[in-house]
Amino acid sequence: MLRALRSLYRLFQMARSAARHGALSPFEEALAGAGLTPVVLFFIRVIFGRPVGDLRPGERLANALSELGPAFIKFGQVLSTRSDLLGEEVAADLAKLQDQLPHFSAFEARSTIEAELGSPIDLLYLQFDDVPVSAASISQVHFAVTIPDAENPEGRDVAVKVLRPDIELAFARDIDLLLWIAEVIERTQPKLRRLKPVEVVKTFAATVRVEMDLRLEAASASELRGNFEGDPTYRVPEIDWSRTARRVMTQQRLSGIPFDDGPAMRAAGLDVDEVLTKAAGVFFHQAFRDGYFHGDQHPGNMSVGLDGAIQVVDFGIMGRIDKKTRYFLADMLMGFVEHDYARIAKVYVDAGYLPASQSVEDFTLALRSIGEPIHGKPLADISFARILGQIFAAAETFDMEVQPQLLLLQKNMLIAEGVSRQLNPHLNIWGLAQPLIEQWMIENRGPQARVEQAGRELVHAIERLPAVMRNIDRLVGHLAEGGLKLDPEALKVINRTGSNWWLWIIIAVLAAGLLFTR
Template sequence: MIRSLRNLIRLLRVAHILARHGALAPLADALEAVGARSTFLDFAKLLFGRGRGSGRPGERLAAALAELGPAFIKLGQMLSTRTDLLGAQAAADLSTLQDRLPPFSSSIARATIEAELGRPISVLFASFDDRPVSAASIAQVHFAVLPPQPSIEGEPENGAKVTGEVAVKILRPGIEHAFRRDVDLLRWLAEIVEKTQPRLRRFRPVEAIESFARQVEFEMDLRLEAAAADELGHNFIGDPTYRVPKIDWPRSARRVLTQERLTGIRMDDRAALLAAGQDIDQVLTRAAAIFFKQAFRDGFFHGDQHPGNMVVDEEGRIGAVDFGIMGRLDKQTRIYLADMLLGLLERDYRRLAEIHIAAGIVPETESRDMLAQALRAIAEPVFGRPLNEISFARLLGQLFQLAETFDMQVPPHLLLLQKNMLMAEGVSRQLNPDLNIWTLAQPLIEEWMRENRGPEARVAEAVAGGVALMRRLPRLLTALEKAADRMAEPKPPSSLAAPLGTPWWAWAVLALALGVALFR
């Protein structure tokens, strides 16, 4: 009861801010588009009015979420992947929702660093810039310079991994309480939606909010972000095209992250890249290769690759920052994605339909022919046309309209990957609108498929399976021998087993078990 009352009061304040920005209408329209209505939104419009606001509906919603605070900013970023809920244009507008909070004071930043690391700023850094370079929903970043010599315990005396200029990320004060309060509100709303809106259950709102809550908890422990950056950097050791900042572990903790400072030109600044003598097509080719190495080779990808998080340095290397949102894809999902993209590039819509059904995204009961026809209707109009002539908003809107028709269930990690594909397309369009970035990726996908699904890969997999079996064979034979001994034990006269020796069916069971072990 207390929880419901607390959340209801908070919800009224949220509704008031949404109404003032004119953002209630887009939310109501989104619900109506998927066959549902919200009595609360209707009541809020009567209570507070529709509001005027300015700009497109998605832009008004983004402005309202920015005012509501960190949890709602993060929610807006998550919703920017859900074109199935809000439509392509509104989702694109929300994807521009970038860290609009005012910075907190440098005295609080300094106090947090000293409390977390247990040393004064003057010992930790040779200099520390009190002016934040960015103020995000969860943290803000300051630049600093490390001492020329090791100054704290645990720091290497020679060959230190991080030297010179660094970026120091500090969590906002009280951010944990603010997030937990608003996440509880969102969880409460999702529970109500699942109970009262059957048409919306296929979007799994409670599961979506739980995923959101886990992601936020992950982002509020900067040690986990440091670990993600370290893993991503390890995956690209020796790669001359991609830079991940090194982590200064002795100066990092739960609320503080210190890493190598990257410099360069924003990924989407065409004029600056050309002025610096960069080859635009080469930059895009490298970007496509990096994207598919992360997604297909490693199954571990940067989940927030907007232009503000990517730079191009003097040597043409692409650098990335901000590793709070990361995605993982298991081997089977990567194979599904490769099959899907190749089917799309080859215009094999029947194969594409089979892939969707085999992956469990579309139920077995759906018609393959009808799904193939629908996929053809969406994809065929875009082939052979430059990016500046293609409306990807319309394309994605049509694709997700299939969700209800074919009872599609799109996993969250694929939505995160799709969000990054949208961002990549946006940057590509700005740098060279006549180049389709995915045509650059086709040879990479085909090579990956040969390496992982071709005859050589299958032979290697069989050999690896045989080696693993040989290692397990002594233990397996011991277990089978014990089982045979138990089967051969004399049975009471009333037993149906043969009185002497091992019954024939025992050997049949042993043979079957060995066969399964050898040939599975």
């Protein structure tokens, strides 16, 4: 009861903020189901509403979330990856949410560092800048210089990320509120259940848990750095693990030119087209070669070194795509390039994505409506991010669930395309990546690659045989001890199958052995 009263009061505050920014109308049905009657909503709108000009719904919502505080800003940023729920325009507006908040005191930052690392700050850093270079919803960043050692006799320039004081408690309260609202919506609003509000909030909570433990963010940076070891085109900061803990992360300091500042790149003697070519290669390698990509690659997190290398920071949101899904994506996009819509539909069926209750022919027709407008266009003129968005929308129509990681990938593709056009309107970033795409397709989805894949699967099956046989021995021993008895009626059925009854027993035993090894 106390939780409900507390949540209703906070919900009133949310409705007031939404009304103030003209963002209440999309949520009136859900808010009414959560306990706010139409009369209350009417008075909230009358008392707190104000003219909002010609702002789009997504811009109004972004303004309201910014006013509600750090947890809601972060929630809006996570929602910006769900264009399947909000539509592309609203998702794009939420992606612009900035979480530049007032910074907390240097005393609190120093106290956190000393408590986490168990040492006075003067023994950790030769110099520590008290004024942070950025202050976001969850943490802020200070520049520092490490104590000199044998490897770095003058110390090392680093960036130190520190969590906000008591941020875990603040986020826990707001996540509990969001979960309560989601639960009420699912109970009272059947039409909104398809949006899976509880699942969305739980996904958000999981994302925040990762960002609240800076050791996990450091591990993400380390994995991404390892994937590009020896590649001069992409620079991921090195983690200083001796000065990293749950609430503190120390990493190599990177300096460079903001990724969307074309004039500054040219003034530094860099070729913008060459920078974009590197960025296209980096994006492709992350998504298809490694299946592990930076999930928030906006210009604020990316810069260009004076040597032209792409540089990235902030590893709180990462995406992972398994090999099977990468092959699915490749086959699907290849089908669009070749205008083979029946083949694309088959890819969906084979992957188990298209429900049996849906018409393959109707889905093929929907795919054709997406693919025909790009017929005859060169790869450089095709927006794969837009294609993916349309495919995800079609998937929703045919009751297919879209993987959140693919939505995150699509969001990053949209950002990459937008920045590319800003720097050079005549270039398409995917056209720059075309040689890499074609080579990857040949190596991974060409006829020879498929034969080699089938061979690997056969070898894997053979390697599993000893384990299968051991489990069969265990199963036979279990049978000998009377652990399994056949029903008399089952024996009659076996007898009626004729002389091949023993074959069915062998198949059943082999199947059981395979199951035991999974």
